[in-house]
Amino acid sequence: MAKPPVLTPQSEDFPRWYQDVIAKAELADNGPVRGTMVIRPYGYGLWERMQAEVDRRIKAAGADNAYFPLFIPMEYFQREAEHVEGFSPELAVVTVGGGKELEEPVAIRPTSETVINSYFSKWIQSYRDLPLCVNNWSNVVRWELRPRLFLRTTEFLWQEGHTCHATYEDARDYARRILFDVYADVMVNVLAVPVLLGPKTASERFAGAINTLACEAMMRDGKALQMGTSHELGQNFAKAFDVTFLDAAGDQVHAWQTSWGVSTRMVGGMIMTHGDDRGLRVPPVLAPIQAVVLAVRDEPEVLERTAALAAELADQGIRVELDHRVDLSFGRRATDWEIKGVPVRVEVGPRDLAEGNATLVERWDGAKSPVHLDGVATAVLAALDSGQANLVREATEFRDAHTVEVATVDEAIEAGATGFARVPWSAVGTDGEARLGEHAITVRCLQRPDGGFPESADEPDLVAVVGRSY
């Protein structure tokens, strides 16, 4: 009776499970060039939903979309010392164009601070031009040594926001606003992925930033994934690219800036936060397909009722799909939707109809329940709500159950191997970071002892959250 598992069980081999589920749920394929990724329609559907939710919030935060070019003059990279140093190793450079060796090689953007700032310097003249907040949806290239689908690909899709402000405080507040109102909000309320928020240590900072704020999540194998970052750039790039403005007092001063991004990595984070041995579990708010109405049998009444139900659900604003593939066995189709993680399945067969019911199956826990045909829409909506809440709760409980409080670096090394360890930052420091590093453990972010967000990384009594990471 027991069928061989469709996917490698997580407990047996988590990385293998991850690859299996990406293949079987038809999310993505490897591209022909190392590190590249072909995103298949269902995988892209997940990304499009993430994009829509992020985009809406970015606009609400006052940033407008724009587009900057893929190609960047090499010389731009040289201008900010830390930036060059940080990105040089992963830069892809075009040296031939139109069949000729180029006089000046052209870099393919790994991020766009440099080009964008060269235009900011043209556009900004007065404090009245500030704040200037733009966002770019794009692809970027970072020559990765160890690619993994969605988590770390040489080319990936993301948004990068870039802003200029008149004061340090404005820039700092904006970087936080993006972290909280855009990123954390999407992670928790859309992706159902609980995130820890806090500044990075100096060694984990973005190349060229004065402060990097991060959203860190825990995957089901206990490893950390950085889901998004928001940087305070200070005046580093403004100085390198001459982004200045005349302030109200008549002085020419450099702008204070931020940059921030989330990428297709979020898809990987969602997969590894919620997926189980039966497949994906896509949070209802995110799901491109929230409910599937499945005709159990090829009978006229069944087909009619399922079609009517699907239409009714669509009328309620539910993203619904009708499964009339009666040439495939019921079990096969049920399994397919399960692997794809569709939150709710509405099954209708002759037995249901005899009772005047449909069968509602919830993906998050597999629970099946009969629902009167008149109450399906209401029941689906309720299931979508509770499914979302349950996924967040489950993921939060998992993370907390794999997080321990420790006092020393040695204890952190031990605990960090299987989850998160919270250790006083004062007990770690730069030397401690190096020792953790020897065990492939890093400080994911700094927090207040109560988990609160610190005013600054220099605040006393901070706690370092450490763990292994992707």
Next chain:
RNA sequence: CGGGAAGUGGCGCAGUUUGGCAGCGCGCAGCGUUCGGGACGCUGAGGCCGCGGGUUCAAAUCCCGCCUUCCCGACCA
């Protein structure tokens, strides 16, 4: 980029040691029977054995180079 493993119909693999007709399971197509948790029967299609070079009468098999994937490390959304 270092260490390890591996590339054979779409997917998973055997065959490589000892060179001699390219196979199996799943999937796919057609027909029929099925259909409430990956259905079954019959028939059939599908291969430059990762790519390039070499050795040989003969290469999936031996030799050299490259590419790609996976695992473990150093760097990163």
